[in-house]
Amino acid sequence: MTINPDLQGRSYPAAEVYDVGREKIREFARSVKATHPAHFEVDAAKALGHSDLVAPPTFAIIVAQRADAQLIEDPDSGIDFSRVVHAEQRFIHHRPIVAGDRLLAELHVDGVRAMGGGAMITTRAEIFALAPGAAGSREAVATSTSSILVRGEGQ
C-alpha cells in the first residue's frame, strides 16, 4: 500500500461537535495521573479564574485524533492504521478548554513526505468552540499538530 501523495493540502471540514463534560475531564485527568484540583473540583477551577473544570494540557488530543480518523479511514489515503507510529505532537492553546465547551475540529494535511517505503504525514487540527447563543460564531481554542510515521513494509 502506498500513501497517496495528493493528500498534501487536503482539508477535512469539522464533522461532529465534541461536548466537553466534567466527568470526561476527570477521567482523562486520572488517566494521565494528573492530580491538580482544577481538573476535579469546580471551586478549585473557579478560584483560578476559570468558568468550570479545566482540561489537562493534552486533552485536545481526543478531538484532534477524531479529526485525524477522517484522514486515516479515508480509503483514498492509503494509510494502514496498524503501521502508524506517532512521531511528533504539539498543542498551542489559544485559551483553556473547560467543561461545557462545544468543540469542532477542522483537519488540514500540511505535509506528506516519503520515508523509505513509508511516509511521514503532518496534520493540523484547528479546534474551535461554538460560542453559546450566537449561531455560527466560533472562538479559536487550540491548534494541535501531529506527525505520524506510516511504516512501510520491513520498517
Next chain:
Amino acid sequence: MSTASTIPAFSDLTVGQDIGSRSIAVTRTDLVKYAGASGDFNPIHWNEAFADGVGLPGVIAHGMFTMGAAVQLVADWAGDPAAVVDFQTRFTKPVPVADTTGTPEPGALIEVSGAIGALDADAGTARVDLTVVSAGQKVLMKAQAVVRLA
C-alpha cells in the same frame, strides 16, 4: 502530590533552574484506562501478540500517555494547568510496559525532570524543558512546555 502550589513569580526564575522531578509507575491497567479515556484503542497498547506481530518490543505505552503524564510536573509547578499554553515533543523511543498483572510491581517506570530552558520577559512566559527517561533511554526529545506566568 497535588496541592494548589503558589504560582511562581517570573522575576524569580533563571534559565537552567530545576523545577523538580517525579517518577511515574505504569501498568498495563494504566494503558487500558488511557485507551478508554482518550479513545485510542490501537491494539499495540494492550495486546501482546498484536504488538509482537508488528515488530514492537511487546505492548508499548501510548506516546500521548507519556506526553500527558510528563507534563503534570509542569502543570503542578505552574499552579494552574491552563498556564501551559504550548507543549510539544518528539516521540523517539517506545516505552514497553511489562505485564505485571496481579503483582504490586509496575510494568515500566518513567522518570521526568524539568528545567527552565528559556524566559521571555515580553510575553511573560517560561519554557520548561523536560527530560523523560524510561529504562535508561530518553523516550521523548525536545519536550518543551511554555508556561504563562503573568
